[in-house]
Structures are given as structure tokens and as C-alpha cells.
Amino acid sequence: MTPEIRRAALCSGGAIAALAVVAxxxxxxxxxxxxxxxxxxxxxxxxxxxxxxxxxxxxxxRAQALEPGETVLGAHAVRPPYANHDPAGVYETPPFQLRVTTRGMQLWERSVLLWNHPWPELRVVLDGPRLRVLHEGRDAGVMLLERPGAEHEVLLTARKYGAG
Structure with a gap:
């Protein structure tokens, strides 16, 4: 674990612990x-x-995975589209996160980067309520975004940055 990750974990843990004790x-x-x-x-x-x-x-x-000058435009909790998946609990973060950046898209499972593709190599389409991400003609991911309407935001961002 790098010093930056350790520092972020300690600061976040301390802040959340202090707030919880006060509450x-x-x-x-x-x-x-x-x-x-x-x-x-x-x-x-x-x-x-x-x-x-x-x-x-x-x-x-997740912040260390960004390239120099790359910024995160949006982070969306996602769930598998076909599995019988219960939503995350009140104090639990969703295990999957789709991050939309100025360079492309990233799919994370907790702190593991599953894939990272630049915009020109992607095609993003809506399949009903599901967001389908194609990389070089093959499915990179089919997912449901937790927040209603977020799939349209991702689609607009993809078109803006040059995804097909």
C-alpha cells in the first residue's frame, strides 16, 4: 500500500469514526x-x-488509476443486469462502479479495475433500461445504473467525447 493510499484510508476512517461517535x-x-x-x-x-x-x-x-490530466466526469453505481441482485444496504457501498472520465470509461469492482477503455474504441448504446458498452465490436459490459436517468447522461457524455 502506497503512502497516499494509506493516508487516504486513515483520514477517511478517522473522519467517519469521529462523525459516527458524535452522532x-x-x-x-x-x-x-x-x-x-x-x-x-x-x-x-x-x-x-x-x-x-x-x-x-x-x-x-481509483484516483491513482487516472492518467495525468484525466478528470472524472461522473461515477455511477451499477448492478448486473440479469442477476437477482439485492440493492446495497444503507451503510454499504455498491460493489460495482462505472466511472466516466475525459479519456474514457472504467468499470470497478470495489478497488479492482475490471476494464478501462478510451472513448474512440467504445460504442455506447441503450438496450431498454440497460447500458451496453461495446469495445471493438464485443460486449465490454451490459449494466443497469442505480440512479434513474444516469444511463442517458453516460450516453450523452460518450457521444460528446467521440464514442460511437
Whole structure:
């Protein structure tokens, strides 16, 4: 793990842990004695810190994959189009993310880059509610975007940057 990724994980974990403890104390502090608040706060801080560190690490790994001068135009949570997949829980990040950049598209599964293709090599089409991404004539991905209407944003961005 590089120092940048470690720093991002620690900062994110610490910030999320602090916010979680403040929220815990604000909720429970009025009715619970101190001897319940202390172990409860430690437990909440630990769990929230772990989750925050994982999110910070994922963000830092994804940021390192960008080329110099490349910027992220949008990041969209996606799910497999045909699997019986339950949506992510309230405190859980979706496992798949489609990132649209000024250079092309990237598909991530947590902190693993599944593919990264530049715009001129891509063809992006809508297949009903599904976004179909073709790379050199073959399917690179067929996916459902979590947020309604996001597939149209991706399609417009693809056309703007030269995808077929």
C-alpha cells in the first residue's frame, strides 16, 4: 500500500469514526449513563472507522488509476443486469462502479479495475433500461445504473467525447 493510499484510508476512517461517535453520543447521550456511552462509543468508532478506511482506500486506488490530466466526469453505481441482485444496504457501498472520465470509461469492482477503455474504441448504446458498452465490436459490459436517468447522461457524455 502506497503512502497516499494509506493516508487516504486513515483520514477517511478517522473522519467517519469521529462523525459516527458524535452522532452516537447525540442520540444516546441524553438517556444513557457514561459507563454505557464509553464502550458504545468505542464500538461505534471502530466499526465506522473500518468502513471509512475501506471507502477512503477505494477512492485513493481509483484516483491513482487516472492518467495525468484525466478528470472524472461522473461515477455511477451499477448492478448486473440479469442477476437477482439485492440493492446495497444503507451503510454499504455498491460493489460495482462505472466511472466516466475525459479519456474514457472504467468499470470497478470495489478497488479492482475490471476494464478501462478510451472513448474512440467504445460504442455506447441503450438496450431498454440497460447500458451496453461495446469495445471493438464485443460486449465490454451490459449494466443497469442505480440512479434513474444516469444511463442517458453516460450516453450523452460518450457521444460528446467521440464514442460511437
Amino acid at each position: 452516537f453520543v447525540a442520540q444516546v447521550g441524553q438517556v444513557a449513563p457514561w459507563w454505557v456511552l464509553v464502550p458504545g462509543g468505542v464500538l461505534v468508532a471502530g466499526l465506522a472507522g473500518l468502513a471509512g478506511a475501506r471507502m477512503g482506500r477505494e477512492d485513493a486506488v
